[in-house]
Amino acid sequence: MGNNYDPVAGSYDFLSHLFFGQAEVNAQVELLKYISSGSRILIVGGGTGWILEKISAIHPSGLQITYVESSFNMMAQSKKRDCRQNEIGFVQLPVEQFVMEEQYDCILTGFFFDNFSGESAATLFHILHPLLKSGGHWLFADFYYHKGEGKLWQALLLKSMYISARLICGVEGRELADTEPLFAAAGYRQLYTSFHYRRFIKSIAYQKKHEADL
Secondary structure (H helix, E strand, O other): OOOOHHHHHOOHHHHHHHOOHHHHHHHHHOOOHHHOOOOEEEOOOOOOOOOOOOOHHHEEEEEEEEEEEHHHHHHHOOOOOOOOOEEEEOOOOOHOOOOOOOOEEEEEEOOOHHOOOOOHHHOOOOHHHHEEEEEEEEEEEOOOOOOOOOOOHHHHHHHHHHHHHHHHHHOOOOOOOOOHHHHHHHEEEEEEEEOOOOOEEEEEEEEOOHHHHH
16 A cells, blocks of 8 residues: 655645645544543544644543554644644654554544555555444545546546555555445444535444444
8 A cells, every 4th residue: 555645745735725625624623522521532644733733622622532644744734733732653664564452432534545445445544443432433534536426527536646645655556435335234324415516525423333233
């Protein structure tokens, strides 16, 4: 599994805002209401770390956050963020190399799975799934496009995005992996769903089955 965002770390947020305005930010921020005080949180592929400041603005203290990001340059920016009094553990590794025996109350994957092929996305899901506590929340935001339903401009934009990402960052994915069947098969419940940027971006708050329901 490749994906090296070091070459674009310095301009990533600027480019995101240039093309999508606040859509990528809003798609993730609106999910933060599902984070409870005192939670243990796993953030995977957090990029430049702006999400840490958004979370800390809501919960200035009491959170234990594990922040997993494979890019050295992205991680360097993330470590400069103001996380208030929250406890942050920075882990610079690809998530497939991340090992943790304890579980989390919440997992956040913002624009993460779009980097991978369908097979790799499934592998990563099954790595992360056991790390979430029974009844915990998985906060998911990503690009959204289904053949036969999506618009032509979405298909063209998505294709150009993948070509650029492959050439510059060696991104593995060639098209969006359909992750919703993975969550459904594992018994997750969708608590909240919304769309952004003319339905090109989707936010979902999932809840993992309680042990009593298994």
